[in-house]
Amino acid sequence: MTTTLPTRPRASRIDPRLDLFEEIERLKRQMNAVVLAHYYQDPDIQDVADYIGDSLGLARQAAETEADVIVFAGVHFMAETAKILNPTKQVLLPDLAAGCSLADQCPADRFEAFRQQHPDHLAITYVNCTAAVKALSDIICTSSNAVAIVNQIPRDQPILFAPDRNLGRYVIAQTGREMLLWQGACIVHETFSEKKLIRLKVEHPGAAVIAHPECEPNLLNHADFIGSTTALLKYAQASDRQSFIVLTEAGIIHQMQKACPDKTFIPAPPEASCACNECPFMRLNTLEKLYLCMRDRTPEVDLDETLRLKALKPIERMLAMSPR
Numbered sequence: 001m002t003t004t005l006p007t008r009p010r011a012s013r014i015d016p017r018l019d020l021f022e023e024i025e026r027l028k029r030q031m032n033a034v035v036l037a038h039y040y041q042d043p044d045i046q047d048v049a050d051y052i053g054d055s056l057g058l059a060r061q062a063a064e065t066e067a068d069v070i071v072f073a074g075v076h077f078m079a080e081t082a083k084i085l086n087p088t089k090q091v092l093l094p095d096l097a098a099g100c101s102l103a104d105q106c107p108a109d110r111f112e113a114f115r116q117q118h119p120d121h122l123a124i125t126y127v128n129c130t131a132a133v134k135a136l137s138d139i140i141c142t143s144s145n146a147v148a149i150v151n152q153i154p155r156d157q158p159i160l161f162a163p164d165r166n167l168g169r170y171v172i173a174q175t176g177r178e179m180l181l182w183q184g185a186c187i188v189h190e191t192f193s194e195k196k197l198i199r200l201k202v203e204h205p206g207a208a209v210i211a212h213p214e215c216e217p218n219l220l221n222h223a224d225f226i227g228s229t230t231a232l233l234k235y236a237q238a239s240d241r242q243s244f245i246v247l248t249e250a251g252i253i254h255q256m257q258k259a260c261p262d263k264t265f266i267p268a269p270p271e272a273s274c275a276c277n278e279c280p281f282m283r284l285n286t287l288e289k290l291y292l293c294m295r296d297r298t299p300e301v302d303l304d305e306t307l308r309l310k311a312l313k314p315i316e317r318m319l320a321m322s323p324r
C-alpha cells in the first residue's frame, strides 16, 4: 500500500500589507463562520481557531455549532465528517489535497471485499477513512473512544477493525477482544525510532513518555501514558512530571507549551533526519490558505446525499456510544 506525499506550495495572491489574523477575525464575523482546528495544524492556525481539538472533539463541535460556515483546519476526512453532520452548512477546507495516509490505504472497493469475506463481523472503523468507507461500516470510532466502543459490543460478536492496525492492536490489548485487523498504518506515527527514543530516555531520566496509539507497539511499550491528542494534552497538564517525550505529530506541542509554560516537551525523533514527525497532509494548510478559502469561499467539501446518509449512521452510533 503506497502513499504519495504532498508538497506544500505557497499561496501567492495576498496583499503582503494585510494582517491575516485581523482579516480572518473580520471574515469570521462577516460570514458567521467558526474555525475548527486539529492540534497538528501550524501554530498560527491554532492561534486563530475558535476551537482546537482531537478528531472526536472536532466532530462534536461540528455537530453542535450554530455557525453558517465551518472552516475546517485539518485533513479531508475531518472536514468531510463535519459535512456529513451538517449538510446545510458550507464546509471549507484550506487545501483539498490535505488527505491522510490511513484513508489512502483503505480504498472502499477493497474494504467492501474484506467485509464480504467476513459477513458475520461487525465493522468498527477509525474515523480516518473516506465517506465511502464510513458508509460501509457499522460504527465509527476515534482514538479517544475506540476502547470504550469495543467494550460495549457483546463479547460473542466478531469484530473487524480498519484501517489502522496499530490502533487496532492497542484496542485488542486494552479490551482483551480478538479483532480482525486491516493492515494500514499512519506514515507519521510509524516513523519514530525506538533506538533514538531509548537514547532520549537516558538523556532525560525524569521525563514521562506520552504516545498516540497510532504508534508501533515497540514504541508504545515505552509509554507511561497512551491516548488521543486531547488525552495527551490533559495528561501533561495534570501530571507532576516536569518533562515529557512526545510520541505524536509535533504540532500538539504548541498547545502543550501554552498550557504548561514551565514544563518541557521533547518531540520524539523520527528514524531519518527529516521533519517526518510533522504530518505532510495536515501541514498543507497554511494561514494564507486559510484566509484565502474564507475570502473566496472555496475550496468547499461537498458530498452526494445518498452517500452522506449512509455515512451518517455509523457516525451517529459513535456519538451515541462515546462517553463525555
Ligand code: 13P
Residues within 6 Å of the ligand: 053, 054, 055, 056, 128, 142, 143, 144, 186, 212, 214, 227, 228, 229, 230
Ligand atoms: P486524534 O484522535 O488524537 O485527533 O488523532 C487523529 C489523527 O489523525 C492522529 O494522527
Ligand code: SF4
Residues within 6 Å of the ligand: 075, 099, 100, 101, 102, 128, 186, 187, 188, 189, 214, 249, 279, 280, 281, 282
Ligand atoms: Fe493521517 Fe497520520 Fe496525518 Fe493523522 S498524522 S492525519 S493519521 S497521516
